[in-house]
Amino acid sequence: MKWLEKYKVQVPILEKESDYPNWAISMTTTLLNHTGTWRIFRPIYLNKIPPCNNECPTNEKIQSYMDLVKQDKLLEAYKLILEDNPFPSITGRVCYHPCETECNRKDYDESIGIHCVERFIGDWGLKKVPFAKPATKRKVSIAIIGSGPAGMASAYYLALNGFNVTIFEKKAKLGGMLRYGIPAYRLPKKVLDNEFKKLITLGVKFRTSSLVGKDITLDNLRKNFDFVIIGHGAHKNRPMVIPNEEASGVFSGLDFLSQINSGKRPKIGKKVAIIGGGNTAIDAARSCLRLGSIPTILYRRTRAEMPAVSDEIDAAEAEGIKIEFLVAPVKITVTKKGKLTGIELIKMKLGRPDASGRRRPVPVEKSNFTLKFDSIISAIGEQVDLSILSADITKTEWGVKADFIGRTNIQNIFAIGDCVTGPKTVVEAFGAGKRTALQIMGNADKIQHKVERPVQYSELNLDYFEHTQKVPPPQMPVAVRKKNFKEVHTGYSNVNAKNESERCFSCGVCNKCDNCFVVCPDLSVLKDTGEYEFDYDYCKGCGVCAHECPRYAITMIEESKAEVE
Amino acid sequence: MRFTVPEKELMFPGHVACPGCGGALAMRFALKALGEKTMVVLPACCWTIIDGPFPMHSLQVPVLHTAFETAAIAAAGVKAGLDIQGKNDITVMAWAGDGGTLDIGIQALSGAAERNDDIIYTCYDNEAYMNTGIQRSSATPKGAWTTTTPEKTPKSEPKKNIMEIMNAHRIPYCATATLAYPEDLINKFKKAQSIRGTKFIHIFAPCPTGWKMAPDLMIKICRLAVETNIFPIYECENGLNYSINIKPKNQIPVVDYLKPQGRFRHLIQKDIEQIQKSVDFEWELLQYRASRDFTKSKNIQSQAKK
Numbered sequence A: 001m002k003w004l005e006k007y008k009v010q011v012p013i014l015e016k017e018s019d020y021p022n023w024a025i026s027m028t029t030t031l032l033n034h035t036g037t038w039r040i041f042r043p044i045y046l047n048k049i050p051p052c053n054n055e056c057p058t059n060e061k062i063q064s065y066m067d068l069v070k071q072d073k074l075l076e077a078y079k080l081i082l083e084d085n086p087f088p089s090i091t092g093r094v095c096y097h098p099c100e101t102e103c104n105r106k107d108y109d110e111s112i113g114i115h116c117v118e119r120f121i122g123d124w125g126l127k128k129v130p131f132a133k134p135a136t137k138r139k140v141s142i143a144i145i146g147s148g149p150a151g152m153a154s155a156y157y158l159a160l161n162g163f164n165v166t167i168f169e170k171k172a173k174l175g176g177m178l179r180y181g182i183p184a185y186r187l188p189k190k191v192l193d194n195e196f197k198k199l200i201t202l203g204v205k206f207r208t209s210s211l212v213g214k215d216i217t218l219d220n221l222r223k224n225f226d227f228v229i230i231g232h233g234a235h236k237n238r239p240m241v242i243p244n245e246e247a248s249g250v251f252s253g254l255d256f257l258s259q260i261n262s263g264k265r266p267k268i269g270k271k272v273a274i275i276g277g278g279n280t281a282i283d284a285a286r287s288c289l290r291l292g293s294i295p296t297i298l299y300r301r302t303r304a305e306m307p308a309v310s311d312e313i314d315a316a317e318a319e320g321i322k323i324e325f326l327v328a329p330v331k332i333t334v335t336k337k338g339k340l341t342g343i344e345l346i347k348m349k350l351g352r353p354d355a356s357g358r359r360r361p362v363p364v365e366k367s368n369f370t371l372k373f374d375s376i377i378s379a380i381g382e383q384v385d386l387s388i389l390s391a392d393i394t395k396t397e398w399g400v401k402a403d404f405i406g407r408t409n410i411q412n413i414f415a416i417g418d419c420v421t422g423p424k425t426v427v428e429a430f431g432a433g434k435r436t437a438l439q440i441m442g443n444a445d446k447i448q449h450k451v452e453r454p455v456q457y458s459e460l461n462l463d464y465f466e467h468t469q470k471v472p473p474p475q476m477p478v479a480v481r482k483k484n485f486k487e488v489h490t491g492y493s494n495v496n497a498k499n500e501s502e503r504c505f506s507c508g509v510c511n512k513c514d515n516c517f518v519v520c521p522d523l524s525v526l527k528d529t530g531e532y533e534f535d536y537d538y539c540k541g542c543g544v545c546a547h548e549c550p551r552y553a554i555t556m557i558e559e560s561k562a563e564v565e
Numbered sequence B: 001m002r003f004t005v006p007e008k009e010l011m012f013p014g015h016v017a018c019p020g021c022g023g024a025l026a027m028r029f030a031l032k033a034l035g036e037k038t039m040v041v042l043p044a045c046c047w048t049i050i051d052g053p054f055p056m057h058s059l060q061v062p063v064l065h066t067a068f069e070t071a072a073i074a075a076a077g078v079k080a081g082l083d084i085q086g087k088n089d090i091t092v093m094a095w096a097g098d099g100g101t102l103d104i105g106i107q108a109l110s111g112a113a114e115r116n117d118d119i120i121y122t123c124y125d126n127e128a129y130m131n132t133g134i135q136r137s138s139a140t141p142k143g144a145w146t147t148t149t150p151e152k153t154p155k156s157e158p159k160k161n162i163m164e165i166m167n168a169h170r171i172p173y174c175a176t177a178t179l180a181y182p183e184d185l186i187n188k189f190k191k192a193q194s195i196r197g198t199k200f201i202h203i204f205a206p207c208p209t210g211w212k213m214a215p216d217l218m219i220k221i222c223r224l225a226v227e228t229n230i231f232p233i234y235e236c237e238n239g240l241n242y243s244i245n246i247k248p249k250n251q252i253p254v255v256d257y258l259k260p261q262g263r264f265r266h267l268i269q270k271d272i273e274q275i276q277k278s279v280d281f282e283w284e285l286l287q288y289r290a291s292r293d294f295t296k297s298k299n300i301q302s303q304a305k306k
Ligand SMILES: Cc1cc2nc3c(=O)[nH]c(=O)nc-3n(C[C@H](O)[C@H](O)[C@H](O)COP(=O)(O)OP(=O)(O)OC[C@H]3O[C@@H](n4cnc5c(N)ncnc54)[C@H](O)[C@@H]3O)c2cc1C
Pocket: A094, A095, A096, A145, A146, A147, A148, A149, A150, A151, A168, A169, A170, A171, A174, A175, A176, A177, A178, A181, A182, A183, A210, A211, A212, A213, A231, A232, A233, A234, A235, A257, A279, A280, A283, A388, A416, A417, A418, A419, A423, A424, A425, A426, A427, A429
């Protein structure tokens, strides 16, 4: 409430001499004096996009749920996450957390352990919060090809809003790479099953063991559904194109992991070579170790160029896995009878940067040598199978052609996830799935685009923060974990999560810290309505409030440009 | 970190302080601490103007405007008058600028302190006669520009140490405070209110206009003054027992404090080094004083109690 709404100001009438008091005594207050007219700049409350939110492909409102965790409002925190990401227990475990890479706190001490807090809230919610029920049914039918993260996210938001969703999945079980790629020591299958219960409660129909392109055609789906969403991922193993690649004892990384994840035990020998430097290679190597083999990763560039996430490489190395750098396979060596004996390699050196910006490996002449192995796993990358697409759908070099929202060249056909981008990440697939759902739901205005300039570190007022260390993510000791497929990271406790969220700056987002109210010399920051507001009748525009806002939630704008009230 | 200050306002907006005035915010905090049962005595100073021209007034407590040199004695008189009427639950506070305290009002202040009159005397120090046109006072720091100490011949004398003068009176309570530490400031006013006798509070109160600095830096400059040890935050009981209330976290060079202020723009490297040296000296001296423990000396303790 503004001052002038709270107080009735007396205007003394001073016309004749007798109106004046006998001695100099005030007759009214300075509320009569509208010092707001002095202003050249005016403060306005303006929340901005923090880098974590900007970088997260699902644009989770990280700063806001950190604030809720601080206040022990876990239910609100969980609900807020689900608005942007339906499956935080999954991303909390396997997301490569680009949010943390960009977190402003990294420039102060250490970035916030965002994914650890996210995982804590996600697991808390799975345990405590009943699954959402769908809104009133709408008569719109949607076919989704693929039950990977892209399809899951679309299905969630569409079903939640009453759409009729059917997922067609070629495998016997649901989850795509979450089930058949990522090993259980990073994502226990039980967590995945629990997250899928959300979709089951929402009434999503599943047609498993239905290979689109064989059991049912895409054209067929187009005829029978109002919308088709393609999210069939990137599952074709890229061949090494070297002699004896077909020998027995040579596995593809995806097949190898998929077997383990289906409960089988692939027949690998003691000494195993894994070719490649991506996440599939690391996961295959760590899985070999857990099966009792001795894995060696062979990679043709150096550690700096490895596409695998640095945390994962660290974990593999901590478990004692050897990585040989700057070597490339020339051929698989076999006995006359065709039995695998090892691999012939050539040494490499780094040349000029290639299209990806990484330095291209070039062979060192006559440096060939041979190493002995019992099995070989090839994990040099995955490709999209484009054969299921109808001829009229436009493709790119690596996948289906679709925009940020998932729109293909054909109306009512959308494409999302790895099948568009080539192998990427779970959270990107979630983000794409959500955007497509919003588009189909007619809520395109809610699709968040990346901003050029999120809140910068230099825009914060760091006087109000103490240096603290990140709460380290608890994990099983190496000696124990490398013997089985039990989850490596054990997760934050409630106290851990609270302590970690306390560290968040809340960049660009007001969290009602009261600073602006406290420091205003002109009593022009009001908060009796529960929200902060400026009293422009009196604010002189000094800017102290904006400067002392720790998180840049106040912006000073030129008075002449301020909208006329 | 989050400030917690009493919610109730005992001041109105519409006062005529410049944008970003430290003195205005100081009054707001002081009244939050002291509460409604307070009377304020203002001698000539910025606050005479800030309070508003006739017929207006910006405080929600009574104010007596008085002459430049009389803040302390007028306050003591008001207090005596109230006592005689039996109204002894009212706090009387003299509120004067640095000119009215360190120069013009020092005699009356010393007299009140000598008699240990039961008042709170606050000096909000903006380091010059600001509302009359930025003339130097004995609180102006060495090296500063004012209209009477122009850039070619900036002030050559160091700032008068009013805290030591008041400590020498052995009054029950003397304290420094500034606006970047509102809780500390408010606690000191509350503590002063609970003590009988003369209490002296010295507030470092930036004047963006006279210091030629951006008004939005008002709080920041207070913080820098403390973190560079230019204006240490401490208190002293009975002129003997010192304690430093805010210990700077990192050692910041004085130049960080001087730089944002136009009044120090003309200083050269050599001047800055000199300022640094004298700040280091004063800080060491203060730390030494604060390290002495008089509670062990029965003699000193029994004397001090008197
Ligand atoms: C070993 C490995 C580990 C990984 N680890 C991580 C990680 O830790 N973090 C991370 O963010 N990302 C990781 N990724 C990448 C991530 O898994 C993918 O980016 C993500 O799963 C892509 O989601 P998607 O829904 O587009 O495709 P997918 O998950 O591949 O799902 C596609 C689904 O479509 C089905 N399908 C395919 N063709 C058809 C068809 N014709 N008819 C019907 N169904 C079909 C598939 O069976 C599958 O279920 C990893 C990938 C691999 C291979």
